[in-house]
Amino acid sequence: MSEAREFKHIGQRTIRPDGFDKVTGKANYGADLSLPGMIWGAILRSPHAHANITKLDVSRAEANPDVLAIATFEDFPSVNAAAQRDGTQRDGMMDTACNILANQKVLYHGHAVAAIAARSEAAAIAALDLIDIEYEVLRPVLSIDDAISAQAPILHETMMTQGLAEPATKASNISARMELKKGDIEAGFAAADVIVERAYDTPTVHQGYIEPHATTVVFNENGPSMIWCPTQGHFDVRARVAQLLNLELGQIKVVASEIGGGFGGKTTVYLEPVALILSRKSGRPVKMEMSRGDVFRASGPASASQSLIKVGAKMDGTITAMQATLHYEAGAFQGSPMGPGCMTVFTPYDVENLYVEGFDVVVNKPKVAAYRAPGAPQSEFAAEMAVNELAKKIGMDPIEFRLKNAAKEGTQTIYGPKLKVVGLEACLEAAKASPHYNAPIPENVGRGLAAGFWFNIGGQSSVIINLNPDGTGTIIEGSPDIGGSRASMQMMAAEILGVAPSSLNPIVADTEHVAYNQTTGGSRTTFATGMAVVEAAEDIVEQLKARAAAMWNVTAEQVDFKDGVAHNLTGEDQLTLADICASAEKTGGQISGRANINARGAGPSFAVHICDIKVDKETGKTDVVRYTAIQDAGKAIHPSYVEGQFQGGAVQGIGWALNEEYVYSKDGIMENAGFLDYRIPLASDLPEIEAIIVEVPNSFHPFGVRGVGETGIIPPLAAVGTAVAEAIGQPISSLPCSPPKILKLLMSAQ
Amino acid sequence: MVALTYHAPESLEEAVQLLSTARQPVKVLSGGTDLIIQMQGLIQDERLVVDVKKIPGMRAADWTEDHLILGPSMSCAQFTKRQDIQTVFPGLVEAAYLIGSTQVQGRASIGGNLCNASPAADTIPALMVNRAVCLIQGLNGTRRVNVEDFLIGVGKQCLASDELLVGIELPKPTARTMDAYLRFIPRTEMDIAVAGAAVSVTLDDDGVCTDARVAIGAVSPTAILVPSAAEALIGTRLDDDALLAAAAASSQAANPISDRRGTVEFRRHVVGVLTKRAAKIAADRVGEV
Numbered sequence A: 001m002s003e004a005r006e007f008k009h010i011g012q013r014t015i016r017p018d019g020f021d022k023v024t025g026k027a028n029y030g031a032d033l034s035l036p037g038m039i040w041g042a043i044l045r046s047p048h049a050h051a052n053i054t055k056l057d058v059s060r061a062e063a064n065p066d067v068l069a070i071a072t073f074e075d076f077p078s079v080n081a082a083a084q085r086d087g088t089q090r091d092g093m094m095d096t097a098c099n100i101l102a103n104q105k106v107l108y109h110g111h112a113v114a115a116i117a118a119r120s121e122a123a124a125i126a127a128l129d130l131i132d133i134e135y136e137v138l139r140p141v142l143s144i145d146d147a148i149s150a151q152a153p154i155l156h157e158t159m160m161t162q163g164l165a166e167p168a169t170k171a172s173n174i175s176a177r178m179e180l181k182k183g184d185i186e187a188g189f190a191a192a193d194v195i196v197e198r199a200y201d202t203p204t205v206h207q208g209y210i211e212p213h214a215t216t217v218v219f220n221e222n223g224p225s226m227i228w229c230p231t232q233g234h235f236d237v238r239a240r241v242a243q244l245l246n247l248e249l250g251q252i253k254v255v256a257s258e259i260g261g262g263f264g265g266k267t268t269v270y271l272e273p274v275a276l277i278l279s280r281k282s283g284r285p286v287k288m289e290m291s292r293g294d295v296f297r298a299s300g301p302a303s304a305s306q307s308l309i310k311v312g313a314k315m316d317g318t319i320t321a322m323q324a325t326l327h328y329e330a331g332a333f334q335g336s337p338m339g340p341g342c343m344t345v346f347t348p349y350d351v352e353n354l355y356v357e358g359f360d361v362v363v364n365k366p367k368v369a370a371y372r373a374p375g376a377p378q379s380e381f382a383a384e385m386a387v388n389e390l391a392k393k394i395g396m397d398p399i400e401f402r403l404k405n406a407a408k409e410g411t412q413t414i415y416g417p418k419l420k421v422v423g424l425e426a427c428l429e430a431a432k433a434s435p436h437y438n439a440p441i442p443e444n445v446g447r448g449l450a451a452g453f454w455f456n457i458g459g460q461s462s463v464i465i466n467l468n469p470d471g472t473g474t475i476i477e478g479s480p481d482i483g484g485s486r487a488s489m490q491m492m493a494a495e496i497l498g499v500a501p502s503s504l505n506p507i508v509a510d511t512e513h514v515a516y517n518q519t520t521g522g523s524r525t526t527f528a529t530g531m532a533v534v535e536a537a538e539d540i541v542e543q544l545k546a547r548a549a550a551m552w553n554v555t556a557e558q559v560d561f562k563d564g565v566a567h568n569l570t571g572e573d574q575l576t577l578a579d580i581c582a583s584a585e586k587t588g589g590q591i592s593g594r595a596n597i598n599a600r601g602a603g604p605s606f607a608v609h610i611c612d613i614k615v616d617k618e619t620g621k622t623d624v625v626r627y628t629a630i631q632d633a634g635k636a637i638h639p640s641y642v643e644g645q646f647q648g649g650a651v652q653g654i655g656w657a658l659n660e661e662y663v664y665s666k667d668g669i670m671e672n673a674g675f676l677d678y679r680i681p682l683a684s685d686l687p688e689i690e691a692i693i694v695e696v697p698n699s700f701h702p703f704g705v706r707g708v709g710e711t712g713i714i715p716p717l718a719a720v721g722t723a724v725a726e727a728i729g730q731p732i733s734s735l736p737c738s739p740p741k742i743l744k745l746l747m748s749a750q
Numbered sequence B: 001m002v003a004l005t006y007h008a009p010e011s012l013e014e015a016v017q018l019l020s021t022a023r024q025p026v027k028v029l030s031g032g033t034d035l036i037i038q039m040q041g042l043i044q045d046e047r048l049v050v051d052v053k054k055i056p057g058m059r060a061a062d063w064t065e066d067h068l069i070l071g072p073s074m075s076c077a078q079f080t081k082r083q084d085i086q087t088v089f090p091g092l093v094e095a096a097y098l099i100g101s102t103q104v105q106g107r108a109s110i111g112g113n114l115c116n117a118s119p120a121a122d123t124i125p126a127l128m129v130n131r132a133v134c135l136i137q138g139l140n141g142t143r144r145v146n147v148e149d150f151l152i153g154v155g156k157q158c159l160a161s162d163e164l165l166v167g168i169e170l171p172k173p174t175a176r177t178m179d180a181y182l183r184f185i186p187r188t189e190m191d192i193a194v195a196g197a198a199v200s201v202t203l204d205d206d207g208v209c210t211d212a213r214v215a216i217g218a219v220s221p222t223a224i225l226v227p228s229a230a231e232a233l234i235g236t237r238l239d240d241d242a243l244l245a246a247a248a249a250s251s252q253a254a255n256p257i258s259d260r261r262g263t264v265e266f267r268r269h270v271v272g273v274l275t276k277r278a279a280k281i282a283a284d285r286v287g288e289v
């Protein structure tokens, strides 16, 4: 077990290897690659939220001498329009294709319809006007209530609700229903002394990454085509593009550029397949970029939700039953994170009787993408708000109430497995002991506390470590670094090899130079790719021992390797790693370590956040005056980057709770597609987020790591919501807590 | 085809000449923090851009006997650093200080803010309560227009196509007069006013308000003066009742819209709150001198 171990590098705050290039502007992001002969692609987007395309004629654009290629849905060879017309089965690849370039119907404002590549960006944009397009405008469906009402227009004529007790007989805007249960929910509520039942809703929000989507591609008939793009998963970009364009994996090479934020939103493809079609048709490298407006209107976002929560408890604080009905907007195509929302909603609690029902609903908004702990912030917001209200009704401190019901080792989850060792109780105890929780609540301030749970995943990672003749080396990994993971890889390898972290250069290789890696998502990278790094380093240690043994004429078993030095157990001889590398030529050639793993045993991460908010009672303006994020990291490899994840998650969650939301006109036109009016928190809006790292090691990882990237965005919604409710003395049931909404609550109470 | 022609004339005559003889649509450029954004997406269209910053006086701010003559293109960064102006017009300075961010203020100017004529422009209410006069030069000479008459609609002012704003004249306030400006945004910066209110008050030695002006922004097609709010203050010691009456008058005068930034009810209410608070700050400033 790792607790007792002394580490040399793990736990230090080293300088990140990618930092210097980033702060000096040398790092190359998605829009930074330009190639000789390159041309520009631009996309024609729908001005309507819901419409049939009655005419699409590109002949005038084609005749323009500046235009070198045009792409429409018809250019997806494996998912052609006929399949859509005849087929009754909706499938993911068809949806992806229709989302990238609309097929006969546009389903949201900003939906891509056609693309043009021309000699300059300006020419490409100008040529879009030459596309003759006509629409039959349909009534847009913009909310869950509207989508599931009997009068609602149906977005997809072939979509039947999956997961109903009786198979569906007619098309619906509900793509799927899911049900999870444990125990006897009726009996549970019958045993309760106090019950809280309330409906909650959350808005459509965007991941808000600073870097817009961009790509440069080169189609190559005689070798692999190249795609350069910022992505959380270049292997998945390769797979999706291959499927869409009917290519083999080996015909595409994807290079992951540096990435300016993703948060889940860069786990899919938008521009890449289109650019490759344009490149194939024109024979030129093609570059495409989204504007910020495009990013808001047509990428991301995260689901809006409606949740009905019912929680019952005895007067002694024992929760007897928890029930949820959860609706998630999927956007224009099915596939919201309703599943994980249902699975996580009550997981912080060890309760006998649970019942959860979830619905995936399509609306005329962009197709949602993953956003940090997809699905969990929405459902856990609702659950945590209700839990806080219940604790208050019973008269119990929210931490004590949670400690009494906290999930722990052995708790049977609603979705299957029993929990292994987890850190919720440790986080609650840390919250109880924190300076923040023990500080008196200032006047006019409300305090809220909430917990959060996320599973975390493992999965496939592949790593190669090459040592150089002077003992320095390269760590070749395939996990795009969106949060400082290269620093952690360096540290983990350095710990095993007993060298300085800075002597090992970590690189995120393209899809040709390292075997398959799952996407950077699910908080998996430091856990799973970290495990592969450790295994590859251990592979090297075995080789170093064998090489030393060869030099000493002993067996490998007679060699010990510690802190970067091989020791001859039969004598006094020692050789450093650098010594062994220097003579590698004589002992069999250069030294590389390798690991290809499918990591199991990802450890869930729990968090508890505390938030103090001041409300201006005359204007409804909120001000976060103090905030503490407490979370179980298992083992913090690089504490600064772990704290950064806690803080970043907290900030995004605070934004979600306070001011972020998509604003649509009644016609479904997005009215705030820019950072001016889509209000993410600014640095000056927030206090320092105090981060407290709890370490309850995950025994499945060599150093005890749990993923930390996602959980941190879950608790803020209810911590903020509860703090605002406390400050204004009224329940909060709808996010965001924007000033007009809060002022209305304040005025109605007068 | 040349889409954009740029000229930076060094005299008023030259500038006015350019404006009146141009073949293509003309855009006057000051700091460009509105203009350049508005020109995005028009990359194909022909434009003549006349940069007025090199014209003498355009970036100066000089006192005469009775006035401050403000060059319309002086950057907000330079303006807000001027202690002499800060002492006399603290409310106008705080309005300029609210524009954008440090970076934006390095370019943004009060003249640009005024000519852009956004309903939410932060400096306009503060100019109004300080009785600012726009000095305008055209092909046929000069004219003077009060700020409240300069603005005629959303994004519209009364300049003819050959005219330039060449100065903003601010009368020196009488003794014991101070101003203040407040705006509401949901965040702390980098946002557009959801409502704004500027107040100027003159107090006698007993603390009785002898003169006042109130102007509100972001709650009607242009910023407007609210004489009824001023009247509610005059003759009082700015006690709670007077402040509430002024607030009610501002709310009453407001004619806002609901949009992505706020609702009608919200704006109407908040502009009153801001009026009340700004009046209090202005009065406190008189007391501090």
Ligand SMILES: Cc1cc2nc3c(=O)[nH]c(=O)nc-3n(C[C@H](O)[C@H](O)[C@H](O)COP(=O)(O)OP(=O)(O)OC[C@H]3O[C@@H](n4cnc5c(N)ncnc54)[C@H](O)[C@@H]3O)c2cc1C
Pocket: B027, B028, B029, B030, B031, B032, B033, B034, B035, B036, B037, B052, B072, B073, B098, B099, B100, B101, B104, B107, B108, B109, B110, B111, B112, B113, B114, B115, B116, B120, B121, B122, B123, B159, B163, B164, B165, B166, B190, B191, B192, B193
């Ligand atoms: C990030 C950001 C944040 C912002 N925040 C705010 C804010 O908080 N509050 C606010 O009020 N504004 C804000 N603005 C808008 C803008 O910065 C201000 O309106 C600024 O004062 C404009 O000044 P400028 O010198 O840049 O004007 P310019 O963009 O140069 O000109 C604005 C308009 O006035 C015309 N014009 C300029 N000078 C003259 C002249 N002498 N004669 C005739 N016409 C002229 C131009 O042709 C143009 O139409 C923001 C802008 C940005 C980009």
